[in-house]
Amino acid sequence: MRVNLLVGGPQSLIPVDQVKSRQAETWIAVDHGTTLLLKWGIKPAVAIGDFDSTSAAEMKIVKDQLAEIELFPPAKDFTDTQLGVKLAIERYQPTQIDIFGATGGRLDHLLANLFLPLQSAYQDYLDRIRLIDRGNTVTYYRPGKYAVTKEAGMKYLAFVNLTPVTHLTLTDEKYPLQDWSSTIPISWTSNEFVGTVNHFSFASGVVAVIQCRDLPLQ
């Protein structure tokens, strides 16, 4: 089964239509994401977090509507998103974990979300976790050979080694790359698909693949 999380990032980056289309699926609401989900007519299975960005009035609505709220103190060892993904894994052992609202706003939060699948607690689920916002989809790969399929509406394809990487090879993309290794992270931006399925491989490290598009500048 697929479990969706809505985290408390800026609403302007959340693909609301996509979220609403998954109303019948299982949702976990993280922090201020709870208020947004309820506004969009989605009742999450559970809400989790410190709710430090939720007002008293909003919190009353959350408590009235939800059977299960896991309240944590702000000074804890895990971020709210980490708590939400942990709960998703322990309760559902999902085949897919899609995280919305994880981008924008504070860069320390964005990076904690981006790096989350690398941590040992989540590593087994690394290839099942996606970060999704209006302009970007991030997926994660362990060493191996892969085919990637172009998402409708996305234009660019980027490869980012989040750790040291060896022998990264982009076989049939618009800008190929041959047997590239690096001790530092690099974001290979603005590559593009040739056709709808392209291939890549690498021998060690963790690589994130980002499919993205330009949003109107605001």
Add this chain to the structure above:
Amino acid sequence: MRVNLLVGGPQSLIPVDQVKSRQAETWIAVDHGTTLLLKWGIKPAVAIGDFDSTSAAEMKIVKDQLAEIELFPPAKDFTDTQLGVKLAIERYQPTQIDIFGATGGRLDHLLANLFLPLQSAYQDYLDRIRLIDRGNTVTYYRPGKYAVTKEAGMKYLAFVNLTPVTHLTLTDEKYPLQDWSSTIPISWTSNEFVGTVNHFSFASGVVAVIQCRDLPLQ
């Protein structure tokens, strides 16, 4: 001297007052940042990029106003921001390089900007480069012992090892950390200053320090 860059990220994340207050300083405009700078009454020393997000009408104004434009084709080996920082270094050997407009929008761009100081071409300037947006200031550190000073208006302090790191120690922050090593990147979010100057040290790797604050959710 300090050189400022304005990159073509979303305007909503650019601290416009801060940019305008530096009108008399040296500016390099990158891509669509050129149009914004001119709108704010700042004439950059040079504009650089592929200008693929600049309209024909905007490009005419840029050409009328600026003596020097370095136009690159979109399919090049460097991102527009990389070209801008390269030019800043070669022409000015600055003591400080502040990059505005480098966040928001496409995640592949954001990560390319974030990882830029780690690349060999920029490494000598690593500790002189800052990324600045309305809610975040990112600075970079090589192994050593450091004091960090709290920025006015910022609330949180985050430490992010962008590469494997050894012996990271946060001495006197709100949440101390003792002799921590990691092969994967982690964003230690939501730490806070105790007083206005705090200390940290590490033995190998590159660490980014992010001072940040919550912006109103939009």
